Amino acid sequence: MSNDRMKKVPVREQDPKVRATNFEEVCLGYNKEEAVKEAQRCLNCKKPMCVSQCPVSINIPEFIEHVKKGELEEAAKVIAQSSALPAVCGRVCPQESQCEGKCVLGIKGEAVSIGKLERFVADFSRENNVDLSEKQPSTGKKVAVIGSGPAGLTCAGDLAKLGHDVTIFEALHEAGGVLVYGIPEFRLPKETVVKHEVENVKKLGVKIETNVIIGRTVTIDELVNEEGFDAVFIGSGAGLPKFMGIPGENLNGVFSANEFLTRNNLMKAFKEEYATPIKAGKKVAVVGGGNVAMDAARTALRLGAEVHIVYRRSESELPARVEEVHHAKEEGIIFDLLTNPVEIVADENGWVKGMKCVKMELGEPDASGRRRPVEISGSEFVIDVDTVIMSLGTSPNPLISSTTKGLEINKRKCIVAQEETGLTSREGVYAGGDAVTGAATVILAMGAGKKAANAIHEYLSK
Secondary structure, three states: OOHHHHOOOOOEEOOHHHHOOOOOOOEEEOOHHHHHHHHOOOOOOOOOHHHHOOOOOOOHHHHHHHHHOOOHHHHHHHHHOOOOOHHHHHHHOOHHHOOHHHOOHHHHOOOOOHHHHHHHHHHHHHHOOOOOOOOOOOOOOEEEEEOOOHHHHHHHHHHHHOOOEEEEEOOOOOOOOHHHHOOOOOOOOHHHHHHHHHHHHHHOOOEEEOOOOEOOOEOHHHHHHOOOOOEEEEOOOOOEEOOOOOOOOOOEOEEEHHHHHHHHHOOOOOOOOOOOOOOOOOEEEEEOOOHHHHHHHHHHHHOOOEEEEEOOOOHHHOOOOHHHHHHHHHHOOEEEOOEEEEEEEEOOOOEEEEEEEEEEEEEEEOOOOOEEEEEOOOOOEEEOOOEEEEOOOEEOOOHHHHOOOOOOEOOOOOEOOOOOOOEOOOOOEEEOOHHHHOOOOHHHHHHHHHHHHHHHHHHHHO
């Protein structure tokens, strides 16, 4: 095998010094020549392990085969059979631990850049208006989908293709869920990428009603009993932030990552022409080590702050994608690892002026398999900061579960649903994504939406 085949075609990116001052997309993606060259590396394996690791089971070798031949419209149609959000997934999916993680080339060389090829094909189909709205004749069955994030959009799109009449109910004023409020513009452009993929779902005949809060505006029981919906899918996500429970978390200048990112992404605080208030401060500590912590840190940096990521374990335990950590470091974010906050310190006016921390060392592995951080006694110190962003994960909002009779939840406030079908404890009510698992990835939510769509179709076909 030639050495050429063992190395992936590098992808162009904005220079770190330039991009640290703007909100434009960091990764510039492949052009056609680069994409065809990268596609030619694919071995077209007889038993493609990449497909087995894709939560929505895209026929990866088949779409790449079309890219090799320059048949981009055909490639887009192959992906569309399995995924409603390819331009999103090509950008934010953790391919390195999924499809690309199982690529045979990755054993001795570098895996095929499946994600970057998916993004290239999806961007081509958007720019060239490829029609992906083929669907089956109407069944006359009505399905309500709660939430327009990755799980809801996927479930709705799949059900619409099967001929069902689908309405999505979204609590916010814009569709997209975490894709619009959580993930920053520089990783996932909203106007071009997200809006277009929402439009593609609408082209399948899906109706989207915004500003509808299920449990307040209308309940699930009312949707079923009064509005005549034959089945319901709950894909309402996990939007309730967690905090540490340390002194000082109620001070002015402490945000949840959720609020900080929502102000900036959905409410466009980074744009001069918008009036959304946001306080990035001069020196920011982001507490946590996941992708959301990287997003919050890189956003605060672009708003002009010096940013520290404070994480209680070491670099090898950071849950964020390697690419995100690499980008954050290139942009100048400072990592204070093996460090844990114990108190947020106030000035005389009730604003943050510092954060008291302790140094940690790694002990034995805990239930997650990561080594448990243990406090080093006498190692307390104070970091001078004027803003603290808590990025410690989120849990589902209990509003739906508390207003729906007979809907079982577990002790983490997540809806209990069967893994293969998404069926809840209520007949005809299905759920999937972060509302069931707690905070996870876009693609896992899409996988759950897909399984539930198949199960709902089967239920409605009886």
